[in-house]
Structures are given as structure tokens and as C-alpha cells.
Amino acid sequence: MTSYTPIDDDLRAARERARRLDRLTAQHRAVSVQIEEAGRLVADLEARLVEEEGDVSRLEKGGFAAFLSGLAGSRQDRLDRERAEAEAVRERLRGQRTRLQWLQSDLAALRGGLAELENARQEFDILLGHKERLLVGSDDPRGRELVEIARRLADTAADLREHEEARQAGIAAGHAIGQVLRCLGGARGASTWDLIGGGTIADMMEHGHLRRADEAAWHAQQALDVFARELADIGTHVTPAMPEVDTRWFADTFFDNIITDAIKHQRIARTGEAVAEMGRWVGETVEGLASRAAELAVRRDRLVARREEILAG
Template sequence: MTWTTAQQDALQNAIQRRNERNILQNQLAQTKTELAKRQQEQAVLLDQWRNEQADVDRLNRLSWASLYHDLLNQKEQQLTKEEAEAQHARLRYDAICATVIALQQQCKDQEKRLPGFSDVDQLYEQLIESKREALLNSSDAVREQYQQHLTTLIHNNHYAQELTEAKGAGIQALQEVRQLGQLLDEARTWGTWDMLGGSTISSMIKYRKLDEVRDQSQQVAYSLQQFRREYKDVDSTFLPDWTFDNNLTRFVDIFFDNIFTDWSVQSRINEARTTAQTLEDHLVTAIAELQNQQDKSTEQTKQLSDQFQRFLETV
């Protein structure tokens, strides 16, 4: 089978169209990501506006709070302040609404263009397959080059996938650890308040937070185990001093022992918070290095893919 000039021109055109399609897909993905982010902000700002408006409505209607402000001759001053805050919240909400509408329209425009590329992958694969068939009549050296390109690319893609899975597990573990740290901070705050003579309510909230800490500790231990498993698959040596086991059970066990005094509670909270911060620091370092390795792998994959395609397109 021979490879004609017309086929080569068609392949070059298919390559160009695929690149255009890929760029458009990336743009659409970025637009959707930005839209999702802005929609989250929109929901937050809507809640803020409603809350500020509720404060205005509360002062405008007859209530104990309204009577209290009347007695202190502060109602008009307070109402003006609440109205200003409500107006500011409304302006911020209107601004984000305009941004969301613009991004939604941008998504529609980009999605409308994509069907024009619906046949490009099939056409490209047909032409590349024809080129592969043409290689059957080529020399042994050319066929060997083809197999080397393919084997190297497959191996690199496999390693890239392992890096992606390891980084994803690390990010999940980091999120769990940070959530635990936040709960510990809240428990520590209520514990301090309780030791300084807080009420029964403060004690109740503190121990409720400790229950949440205990539950979250188990999530942390599980997520760290998952990360260890994925990290081991990468078989990396860029963090040889990393150890997973030391801190796996400390969070889970720390609140199961008997606690007799408030000082003991606070001491355990502080110890757990220190451990959580240490784990967070280790995870941030590990994820950053995995990201660095992933960036290198991505660039290498792109280079290998480009080399392979140039080989198929020009041999």
C-alpha cells in the first residue's frame, strides 16, 4: 500500500482541525470551571444579601429588638447602617449575576462550535491507520522505530496515570486533615472558654466538637492509608524520609482514653492540633513534589506524542 500526496494533505488538515478542536475544548473546560466558581460565589452573595435585608426587615417591623433600639434612640442609626450593608450586598450580588450570565453565554457559544469538529477524530484515525498499513511494506528499521515510539508512549502514560492517582489521594487526605484542624481549633476555643468559667452550654458545645473531631480522625486515618497505597504505586524516591504509619492511629486513639480534667482535654486537643499541622505540612510537600513530577511527565508525554505523530505523518 502506498501513501499519496492527497492523503498527506488530508492528514495535515485533520491534524490542524484536531488542534483547533482541542483548543476549543480546553477553552470550554476553563469557562465551565470559572462558571462553577462564580456560581458558588453567587450563592454565597445571595445568602449575604438576604441576611442583610433580613436585618433591615427585622428593624422595620415591631419586635423586642425594635423596641429596644427605640428606647435607646438608636433605631434610625441602626436602620441606616443595616440598609447600607444590604445595599452593598445587593450591588455585589448584581455584579456576580452579570458575570455568571456572561459566562453562561460564552459556554453556549463554545458548545455551539464543537459539533463542527464531530468527524475529525474518525477521519484522523482512518488516515493514521492507513499510514500504519503503509508501514507494513517499509523496512524493518522503520517498523522497529514505530514499535519503540509506541512502547515508550504507553509506558509514560501509565506512569502519568499513577502520578495523577497519587496526587488525587494526597489532595483528599490534605482536605481531611485541614478539616480536622479546623474542628480542633473550634474545640480548643470552646475548651479555653470553658476553663475560664464558661457555662454549661460552652461545655456541651466543646464535647460535641470533640465527637466531631473523633469522627473526622477516622476519616483522616483512612485517607492517609489510601494515599500511602497510591504513593507506593508511584515507587518514588523523591521523599525518602516520608513515613505514614507514625501518625495514622494517634488521631483515632487520642480521644478514646479516659479524660478526667478540663486541662487534660485541652492538652490532648493541643497535641492533636500539633500533629495535624505536622501532617498537613508533610502532605503539602508531598503533593507539591507529585505535582512537579506530574508536570514533567505531562511535558514528556506531549513531547513523545509529538515525536510519534511526526513519525507517523512524515515517514
Template sequence: MAYYDEQLQLLQQQTMQKKRKESKLKELYTQHEVLSTRADELRKSKLDAQADVEHLEGRSLTAFFYAVIGKKDEKLNKEREEAYAARVKYDVIARELFAVEEDIRHNETELIQLRGCEQQYEKMLKDKADAIKAIGSQEAVKIFRTEERITYLENQMNEIKEALIAGETALSITNRILASLGSAEGWGTWDLLGGGLLTDMAKHGHLDEAQKQVEYLQVQLHRFKTELTDITIHADMQVSIDSFLCFADYFFDGLFADWAVLDKIKQSQTQVQNIKSQIESVLNRLTSMFNSVAKELEGEKAGLNDLIIRTNMKK
């Protein structure tokens, strides 16, 4: 009977995992559709911006006009900045799209391995129910229901734990971005005091690192959003989570041309701090949920032990 119960609990876990994978895939397919559309838009923007640069660098009438009025270098620099920003935005979305496609393949593979578990679970569940009816013991029914609840709570804890890990990873990336921006701000201040080429290079080196970490963060925010699928949270939290997915866009908008200016670096710090606060809010809610489920699980297990002891004593 013990082996029979273990198999039933295993199939129950697999059935819940299957439903979880299906929900994740639904969310991932939605993300993929949105990202694909956005990638097409940014690809076009990147090509258009690069074409503008090449147009000014070539033998066009526009290039001749700006050369005559003495503003060709100024106009060319602006176009190059816009082309660079467009390329970076496209690279970010391309990385996100690739990561989502990888997650889709991973979940589809795991879903194939879980095929048929629901039917097996239903059959074994019916067999167990019939066996309990034949015994006619109320204690056996209570034990059976309690074991079901324990398996459900354990699965729920695992889901929340996975979401917590994803969120904490995103949080650690925001800390790295803030550290890079803080260093860039320090070098920027020194640069204003006449630091020269070396301080300017150091400042931009930290800004490059911040840019790279923002790309990582955007991918991780999508994964955090996916892990939160089917986990019930407050409506205002859901709004915050949805805003995660636009982070890279507003972080990079209008930033490249003015990164040498300290107030732009400070503005970027504020943006990252805001997304960090949103992540922390969701993590706090998840931690509270995890502790609540853990407490209920502890109570159910204690109740199960009591049922088993009392049942054995009656025998």
C-alpha cells in the same frame, strides 16, 4: 491497521494495569497481616481494660480496699478512661482492617477480569513487530516505539493522579480534624473562664467529631499508602509514608484522661499538623512528578504527529 493498533494499545494498558493491581494486592496483603496482628492485640487490651472496670464495680477485695481508703471513684474513673481509650483504638483498627479487606476483594475481582491480557498482548506485539519488519520502514518502527511510550506515560499519569486524589482526600480530613480541635480549644478556653455545663458539652462535642474524623483519616492513610505502590519517590518520603500508619495510636495515647485540659488539645493539634505537613510533602512531590510526566507526554505526542506527517509526505 488502525483497529489493530487500538487493540494493541488497549492490551498494553491492561497489561500495565494487571501489574499495578498485583503490586497493590501485595501491599494490601502486607497491610492486612499487620492490621490483623494489631487488632488481636487491641482486642485483648480492650477486654482486659473492661475486666478491670467490672472488677472494681463488683464485689472484689480490690474494690473494697479502694472504697475504704476513699479512692474508689478516682480509681474507677481512671479504669473507665483506659477502657474507653482501648475500645476506641480497637474500633479504629477494626475499621482499617475492614477497609483493607474491601480493597483486597475489589482488586482481586479486577485482577480476574484482566486474566490472560499479557499473553494476548505478547502475541499481538509479535505480530505487529513481524508486520513492521516485512515493511522494512524505519519510520514505522519509530511510530510503533513512540506509541508504546505514550501509552506507558498515560498509564503513569493515571497512577500518579489516583495517588494525588487519595492524598488530597486525606489532607481534607486533617483540615476537618484541625477545625474540630480548634473549636474545642475555643470552648475549652471559655470553660476555664466559667462557661459551665453547656460550654463543656460543646467542647466535648467537637472532640467527639475529631475522634470520628481521625478514624476516617487512618483508613484513608492506608489507601494513600496503597496508591503509592510502585510510584518511585525519595527515601525520606517513604519514611514519612510509613509513619502515617501509626498516626491513630499516638493520637489517642494518653489523650482521653486529659482532653479537658487545653494543653492536651494543643498537643493533639500539633500531632495532626505534623501528619498534615507530611501528606503535603508527598503531594508536592507527586505534583512535580505529574507535571514532569505530562510534559514528556506532550513532547512524545508532538513527535508522533511529526513522524506521521513526514511518513505521509514520503508516500
């Protein structure tokens, strides 16, 4: 049997470098999040300190604030308390600024480590590919398993890509439907006002919201059409249709009374419910796609791990 000792030694070293790269990448993400958090805390504490120092300054200068403080008790006691509160905020601010500096130093060190290992994953993949070709081209039984793994990996990667594309299309459709619901919500609010006597202004607002809802509904339908095509790619055939925005609302201006106002209000409510139902269907479908994509990602990772086990184990 062919000896693979030299390339196996290289693979072990390359795998360790790749794993170190993965660890540093994860740490880099974590520290970046911590820096964002610390930055927000510093900004909040700086604003808080300005307020606290302002309170102290007003009490020190006297005036109306000091007069009110005197009515509530000892002005000096209040001043001492405000100074203590300002100092407490100042201490917290110093602590968070120090923490932020530490985190930034950690991030710089991580970036240095990442720069040294920048090509570690590519180097490991190249060595894996080299050994894979050697095994596939030999009589080694591992070669046959590698061929099957490669086939399954290709299928899984394609399925995962198609599910992710469908999920993104669904998210876009959900956003478009949300815009329709917002317009209908505005129309419903104006319609409620119209019912209790909003008059011409309420009518104008209502009709404006409805025109925007009608336009948004066409955009949502376009997004749903794209979503349907992406779903067809993964074997799900649907023809989702947005509920129609009733253009008779605009003609109702000529017959404006409490009865027609109530009818318009009911139409808006029914349309809103139908649009919301479509939104729920999109949301549930997107969740299903995300779940399936997660399963495919697990399958892909297991295949990749098995391939690496064969080649570098």
C-alpha cells in the same frame, strides 16, 4: 520505497481539522468563563440598581429619609445625586447585558463549529494509526522509531495515571485531616473558654468536639491508608499514622479543676499540632505528585508530537 502520498494528503487535511477543533475548544472554554463572569456582574448590578432606585424613591416620597437628607443639605441636590448614581448603574447594567448577549451569540457560533468538527480528532487518530501500521510493517526506519515511541507512550501514560490516582487520594486525605483540625479547633476554643470559667457548658462543648475529632481521625486514617497504597504503586512506601485522640479527656470530667483544664488544653494543642504536621506532609506530597505528573504530561505530549511529526510531517 513505498509511496505514502495519498494518505499523507489525507493526514494533512485531518490534522488541520483537528487543530481547528482544538482552537475552537479553547475558545469555547474562554467564552464560557466570560459568560459566567458577565452573569455575575449582571446579577450584582441588578441588586445594586434596586438599592439605588430605592434610595431615589424614598427621597421622592419624603418622610424621615428626606428629613435627614434636608439636615445634611439641599434635599433636591441629594435627590439629583441619587438619580445620577442610579442612572450610572443602569447604564452599566445595560452594557453588561449587551455584552452577555454578544458572548452568548459567540458561544452559539462556537458550538456550531464544534459540532461540525466533532469527529475531527478521531478521524485524525485513525489515519495516524493506519500509517503507523504501514510503516511498522515495512522496512522503513521510521517504523522502528514508532515502535519505541509506542512503548514509551504506554509506560508514560501508565505512570501519569498512577501519579494522578495517588494525587487524588492525597487530596482526599488532606480534606479528611482538615475535618479533624476543625473539630480540634472547636475543642480548643471550648477548652479556652473552660479555662476562664466556662463551667459545665464549656465542658460539654469541648467533649462534643473531641468525640467528633476522634471519629474524624479514624476516617482520616482510612484515607491515609488509601493514600499509602496509591503511593506504593509508584514506588513510595510509607505508613502514615494519625495522632491518637486521647480518650482520657472524657474521664477528666470527674476531676474538673483549673489544673486538669490546663492539662486538657495542652493535650488538645499538642494533638492539633501533630495533626497539622501530618496535614503539611500530605500537602507537600500532593504538590510533589502534581509536579511529577506535570513532567510526565510534558513527556507524553512530546512523544505524541514526535509520533505525529513522523506520521504526518
